[in-house]
Amino acid sequence: MQGRLRVGCSRFFCSRRALGVALICFSVGLLNVSRAAPHIPANDADVVAELPMGARHSSAPSQALTATRLDVALPLAQFDIAQARTTGDLRFLGYAEAILQPWLTQAKVAPQVLVLNATILQSRHAFDASLTELDRALEVRPDDAQAWLTRATVLRVLGRYDAAMQSCKHMAAAADAAITTLCEQSLRGLTGHLEDAYASIASLPQRDLPPEAQAWRYSELGEMAERLGNDTAAEHWFREGLQIAPQDFYMRTACADLLLRQQRAAETLQLLSGYESMEPMLLRIAIAHEQLHDNGAASADAALSSAFMVEQQRGDSVHRREQARYLLDVSHQPEAALAAARQNWGVQREPDDILILLRAAHDAHQPQAAGPALEFVEQQGLQDVRLEPYRKAS
Amino acid sequence: MNRSTRITAFLGLLLLAAAAQAHIASNGFLVAHVEGRTVNGSYELAVRDVELAIGVDANRDGRVTWGELRAAQPQITRYLAQHLALAAQGAACDLTFQTMQINDRVDGNYAWLPFTARCPSAVSELTIRYTIMEGVDPSHRGLLTLTAGAAVQTAVLDGRTAHAAFAVFSPSKWRAFVEYLQAGVWHILSGIDHLLFLLSLLLPAVLLWRDGRWEPVTQARPALISILKVVTAFTLAHSITLTLAALDVVRLPSRLTESVIAASIIVAALNNIFPIVTDSRARIAFAFGLLHGFGFASVLSDMGLPHGARVVSLLAFNLGIEAGQLAVVLTVMPIVYGIRAGAFYRRGVMPWGSAAIALIATVWLVQRAIFPS
Numbered sequence: 001m002q003g004r005l006r007v008g009c010s011r012f013f014c015s016r017r018a019l020g021v022a023l024i025c026f027s028v029g030l031l032n033v034s035r036a037a038p039h040i041p042a043n044d045a046d047v048v049a050e051l052p053m054g055a056r057h058s059s060a061p062s063q064a065l066t067a068t069r070l071d072v073a074l075p076l077a078q079f080d081i082a083q084a085r086t087t088g089d090l091r092f093l094g095y096a097e098a099i100l101q102p103w104l105t106q107a108k109v110a111p112q113v114l115v116l117n118a119t120i121l122q123s124r125h126a127f128d129a130s131l132t133e134l135d136r137a138l139e140v141r142p143d144d145a146q147a148w149l150t151r152a153t154v155l156r157v158l159g160r161y162d163a164a165m166q167s168c169k170h171m172a173a174a175a176d177a178a179i180t181t182l183c184e185q186s187l188r189g190l191t192g193h194l195e196d197a198y199a200s201i202a203s204l205p206q207r208d209l210p211p212e213a214q215a216w217r218y219s220e221l222g223e224m225a226e227r228l229g230n231d232t233a234a235e236h237w238f239r240e241g242l243q244i245a246p247q248d249f250y251m252r253t254a255c256a257d258l259l260l261r262q263q264r265a266a267e268t269l270q271l272l273s274g275y276e277s278m279e280p281m282l283l284r285i286a287i288a289h290e291q292l293h294d295n296g297a298a299s300a301d302a303a304l305s306s307a308f309m310v311e312q313q314r315g316d317s318v319h320r321r322e323q324a325r326y327l328l329d330v331s332h333q334p335e336a337a338l339a340a341a342r343q344n345w346g347v348q349r350e351p352d353d354i355l356i357l358l359r360a361a362h363d364a365h366q367p368q369a370a371g372p373a374l375e376f377v378e379q380q381g382l383q384d385v386r387l388e389p390y391r392k393a394s
Numbered sequence: 395m396n397r398s399t400r401i402t403a404f405l406g407l408l409l410l411a412a413a414a415q416a417h418i419a420s421n422g423f424l425v426a427h428v429e430g431r432t433v434n435g436s437y438e439l440a441v442r443d444v445e446l447a448i449g450v451d452a453n454r455d456g457r458v459t460w461g462e463l464r465a466a467q468p469q470i471t472r473y474l475a476q477h478l479a480l481a482a483q484g485a486a487c488d489l490t491f492q493t494m495q496i497n498d499r500v501d502g503n504y505a506w507l508p509f510t511a512r513c514p515s516a517v518s519e520l521t522i523r524y525t526i527m528e529g530v531d532p533s534h535r536g537l538l539t540l541t542a543g544a545a546v547q548t549a550v551l552d553g554r555t556a557h558a559a560f561a562v563f564s565p566s567k568w569r570a571f572v573e574y575l576q577a578g579v580w581h582i583l584s585g586i587d588h589l590l591f592l593l594s595l596l597l598p599a600v601l602l603w604r605d606g607r608w609e610p611v612t613q614a615r616p617a618l619i620s621i622l623k624v625v626t627a628f629t630l631a632h633s634i635t636l637t638l639a640a641l642d643v644v645r646l647p648s649r650l651t652e653s654v655i656a657a658s659i660i661v662a663a664l665n666n667i668f669p670i671v672t673d674s675r676a677r678i679a680f681a682f683g684l685l686h687g688f689g690f691a692s693v694l695s696d697m698g699l700p701h702g703a704r705v706v707s708l709l710a711f712n713l714g715i716e717a718g719q720l721a722v723v724l725t726v727m728p729i730v731y732g733i734r735a736g737a738f739y740r741r742g743v744m745p746w747g748s749a750a751i752a753l754i755a756t757v758w759l760v761q762r763a764i765f766p767s
Contacts, residue, residue: 037497038496038497038506039495040493040495041460043460043461044459044460044461044464045459045460045461046459046460047457047459048441048458048459048460049440049441049442049445049457049503050456050457051445051451051456051458052442055442055445055446056445056446056449056451056454057445057446057447057448057449057450057451063529090418090420090533091419091420091442091443091533093419093533094420094527094531094532094534095530095531097531097532097533098529098530098531098532101529101532124533277501279418303500306499306500310418310421310500310537311418313537313550314419314421314537315550
């Protein structure tokens with residue numbers, strides 16, 4: 001049997017336009033960068049690893065329990081997925097996968113298992129596979145609101161707004177009205193009704209919402225304000241949202257991006273202090289150091305490039321957008337950044353994906369490369385002031 | 395629990411889709427260098443993953459200390475032996491792990507274990523079975539960097555394709571030929587013991603032993619014939635034993651062959667100072683050449699002969715040795731011929747040079763016979 005064999009670098013890293021990256025790849029990639037040489041710690045008491053909650057060895061009997069009792073397996077898998085969300089630690093998705101594995105191979109898979117698996121796949125950016133699992137779940141349980149909501153979210157990331165809206169409407173019958181509003185208005189905000197949708201979500205009474213919907217509301221409002229060009233309001237929403245949901249690091253990166261766009265590097269570093277182990281945070285930290293021209297840039301850069309190298313070798317595509325951003329804003333290779341941004345655009349179509357593509361095309365002096373994205377913006381009526389300078393330029 | 399509360403309990407997950415946040419997922423780093431029948435390399439697994447797979451946090455305080463990890467090395471190597479296997483052409487290699495160390499990577503500390511795998515025959519197709527983290531983290535991947543000579547391959551190993559096979563040597567016989575030819579040349583040029591032996595026999599080729607002293611030959615022809623005889627005898631002899639040993643027909647312990655090679659140099663060198671055999675040095679060359687052939691073969695057994703190109707590679711290695719040997723002879727002998735008549739050569743180089751060679755060889759003999767590595 002032939003293994004998945006790749007000689008040297010992958011196609012992306014060896015593309016003609018990514019020569020600089022190829023050089024990094026060859027110098028640091030092949031032997032899997034580590035920060036220092038292997039060594040023997042000085043003392044037996046030296047701590048070599050801190051184990052996060054839920055990352056302990058479990059005995060065979062407890063493993064057998066999750067394989068035989070769905071009522072044990074489901075909450076444990078949910079816990080692991082939640083851990084992945086709050087800590088940004090991808091390994092927890094693997095742990096959840098391990099719990100679901102025996103249930104996924106059964107002849108008739110329980111819809112709850114399918115929905116959880118879809119969530120894992122979505123988190124790995126395997127969007128099509130995620131949709132397949134959701135459709136399987138909805139075949140069994142057509143009124144599964146969670147499945148519809150997850151489906152709406154995946155379709156939104158893919159830029160399939162009409163289909164996403166259909167999913168929101170399917171959900172409406174069974175779900176909390178406020179959540180349905182969030183689902184629908186967030187889509188209207190991307191399809192030509194931004195001011196309207198912004199006002200609608202802003203008027204949702206905060207205290208009536210469940211805590212996690214509150215965080216969603218804040219980050220949605222922050223992003224909408226940014227797209228409307230109201231950075232002051234955007235920062236207000238993000239900061240307030242982080243008060244109630246400090247662990248929500250989607251919101252934290254969005255806030256960091258806002259500050260970086262305003263060249264407020266020192267405040268960015270303050271905001272992200274303590275989150276260095278998370279790759280997307282590290283990217284923002286590296287960009288902040290770039291803006292400050294200080295000596296923190298090198299170490300953040302080295303850590304990031306080695307993390308990207310490992311992901312590249314693994315064949316992971318989770319951080320495609322971050323890779324493009326890294327190439328553009330940290331290692332200053334606009335051609336390679338454009339190649340990565342185009343590849344990313346082939347998969348996901350959020351405003352940030354459009355923005356990185358437009359910026360890279362501009363910096364690489366290839367405005368025509370942004371054509372398909374601009375066409376998409378026109379078609380959908382997507383409003384985003386951040387895109388304006390690049391739209392005019394082309 | 396009603397439906398809407400269940401939704402909200404899940405809601406946070408949705409943000410993941412837009413965010414794509416993460417540390418790195420779980421990876422094991424497998425580095426392997428193939429050299430003949432030996433595979434040297436290292437395997438690395440995050441300490442965190444080691445804990446998850448086998449449980450090393452003995453006092454369950456959520457922190458793994460170096461002492462706890464070190465104490466678990468036997469369990470770790472046992473786990474690795476169960477979940478990582480190498481085979482050459484389908485036949486299992488014997489995998490041994492050495493002392494564990496710690497390697498600091500971007501996502502934390504890793505347990506780093508160097509290993510050596512001895513395979514039954516030279517590796518031309520390496521098969522790797524990799525099922526580490528099976529059952530505890532299906533998203534784990536083994537990231538392989540495989541080198542053989544100058545060729546580098548990388549690959550992703552995972553539990554779903556439990557066996558992955560890699561062609562290590564190109565099946566091209568021509569490539570094997572070139573590779574082994576180079577190895578042969580390199581070995582003779584860097585193998586100073588073989589050269590000193592040959593030189594000791596060749597130094598007197600431009601002289602004649604007459605009335606208790608060395609006199610220069612008057613014509614080139616006898617010198618040329620003498621050189622030709624010695625070189626041919628040496629070549630013939632070591633080719634025979636090299637072939638026999640490389641094809642596993644005859645085996646001699648390396649301590650013995652290495653010691654006798656050193657002794658052969660002493661004999662040849664002393665024979666220049668106190669000549670006993672003066673007109674048939676070709677016989678010495680032949681007799682000891684047999685031993686030198688075993689010495690060459692030990693290099694070849696470290697390299698191994700590639701599957702499917704054994705004869706070609708052996709021939710190439712041998713030709714490489716002869717080519718290297720010929721280059722040395724062609725460089726040294728015209729010079730020696732040119733200075734043969736002078737006192738410097740006859741009273742300086744012959745006795746004192748030979749004495750120096752004998753002395754070096756004596757040191758080797760002691761080292762090889764008494765303190766073998």
